[in-house]
Amino acid sequence: MADKKTNIAAKVRAAVEAVITDAGYSLWDVSYYKEGPEMILEISIDKEEGISINDCSAVTRLVEPIIDELDPIEESYCLQVASAGTVRPLNKDEHIEFACNGELTVNIGLYVAVDGSKEYSGVIVSYDDDYINLDCEGTVRKFEKKQIAKINAEFEAPASEEDTNTKEKEDE
Numbered sequence: 110m111a112d113k114k115t116n117i118a119a120k121v122r123a124a125v126e127a128v129i130t131d132a133g134y135s136l137w138d139v140s141y142y143k144e145g146p147e148m149i150l151e152i153s154i155d156k157e158e159g160i161s162i163n164d165c166s167a168v169t170r171l172v173e174p175i176i177d178e179l180d181p182i183e184e185s186y187c188l189q190v191a192s193a194g195t196v197r198p199l200n201k202d203e204h205i206e207f208a209c210n211g212e213l214t215v216n217i218g219l220y221v222a223v224d225g226s227k228e229y230s231g232v233i234v235s236y237d238d239d240y241i242n243l244d245c246e247g248t249v250r251k252f253e254k255k256q257i258a259k260i261n262a263e264f265e266a267p268a269s270e271e272d273t274n275t276k277e278k279e280d281e
Contacts, residue, residue, distance in 0.1 A: 136154060138198075
């Protein structure tokens, strides 16, 4: 079933990525998974200023007809368009590259403890097909990708206009 889910997500991604990008958003991820009794097709989007509910609605209206015509899913499912969020799983090499280039703090969870710990935090300094090199407070640690159970990046949420106005008033 995992291959089927991956293939569905890849087909949907290929079909909708250009229209999402043309609308001014970036497509972070497409995933197809089971949550409780429901199958979920989730499209995660982002943009510089952050994502609002109106953005999610706009993208839903853009992609629904494309997905309906593609018809990649036989069973019933729920389409969800959501913000990629401030804590994001790095599921693809493109995600790892984004975190590396942006010098983002990442948290790595390992299947088996290394040097007494299953959790490491730091900045990715380099990676290849098999390894990720993580700068953990000045010490670079090399992890085999197959050792990694999960890897998440932490993004700062963009300041809202209200936050900016409050900060400006505090500075006066």
